[in-house]
Structures are given as structure tokens and as C-alpha cells.
Amino acid sequence: MTSTLSDENKNILLRVARGSINNYLKNMPDNNLQAESLELQKKRAVFVTLRKRIFGELRGCIGHTEARYPLIEAVSKTAISSAIEDSRFPQVTLEELPKLSIGINLLSAMTTIKPQDVVVGKHGLQIKKGLSGGLFLPEVALSQAWDRITYLEQLCIKAGLPQESWQDQNAELFCFESESWVEN
Secondary structure (H helix, E strand, O other): OOOOOOHHHHHHHHHHHHHHHHHHHOOOOOOOOOOOOHHHHOEEEEEEEEEEOOOOOEEEEEEOOOOOEEHHHHHHHHHHHHHHOOOOOOOOOOOOHHHEEEEEEEEOOOEEOOHHHOOOOOOEEEEEEOOEEEEEOHHHHHHOOOOHHHHHHHHHHHOOOOOOHHHOOOOEEEEEOEEEEEOO
16 A cells, blocks of 8 residues: 555544543543645545554554545544454553553555455455454554464454464455554
8 A cells, every 4th residue: 555645644544542531531622623635635445543652552453444534534443443442451541541542543445355355564454254343453463463364364263263263254354555654
């Protein structure tokens, strides 16, 4: 996925994400969502990831695979969701927020993909089978040093499916690409 956002707009979105979480935790309105840039007004699919600054442990990650809101609004809503709605973690506290680093992933459209066409590091993946589903951002497989088969198996496990479910005719496999950036 080629870069679609200017560095200035990436920095604006990082500030919006942090400010939105901060305002939410302080019970203040989030009124800083006006964007002069047309880039930030386009509807886009995003994920926001929160990590502890010291060791980089995951602290929250939520997103949407479909473009529902203008980008600046999508980042704001998703940042708050990552801080308070990720069921794997307790809600982020105001005291904890300065100790967290924020990352944003801007997603391309989802397309179907055959397992043999998956490229580790390039493709994020989503699997759906029945009522089960799971998703990994492209960098997950790289950070874990997974090969393609392990990536597919781990995706199934995350979805609560048997690890070989990616080979099942009834499983739907989707891919996307992502542009990602993180606070310094």
C-alpha cells in the first residue's frame, strides 16, 4: 500500500487519538474533530493500537475493516474504543495514558485471497467461518516471525477455530494492506 497521508496529517491523527482518549477519560467533550485537509475528511477504515512505552506490550487494539466515518472521526472513536472496550484488558486510566504509545493503521479495502497468495508482512488477514472470526494486522506476523502457514494457523486460533480451518471450504479468507505509524 503506497503512502496516502502526509506526515503532517499523520501527526494530526496521532494528536487526535491521544486527545480523544484524554478528553473521554476526563469526561470532557471531544470537539477538536474539524479537519481542513480533504485527506482527513475521507471515510477510511482504521485500527488504533495502544502499547506500553517501556516494553511495548499490547494494551488495547480495536478497529474497523469498513470505512464508516471520516478519517479524523474514525481515529477519534477507535482510539477511545481501544482504551475502554478491548475485552482483553481493563480500561485505560488517565494516570496510565502518558505511559502508552499510540499506533494507527490505515487499511485498504478488504478483498478475498487464496491461502497460497498470502504474503507475510504485506497482507493483514481476516478469517470468517460461521459465527467465528479473527483478524491480524500485517505487522503481527512479522513481529512473531511467522511463516505463511503459521500465520494462517494462528489466525484460526485467534478466531476460536481449529488451526487448520483456513483450509476449510466454508471458511472465508480476506486480506488487506495497511499503512501504519506510531508516536515517537
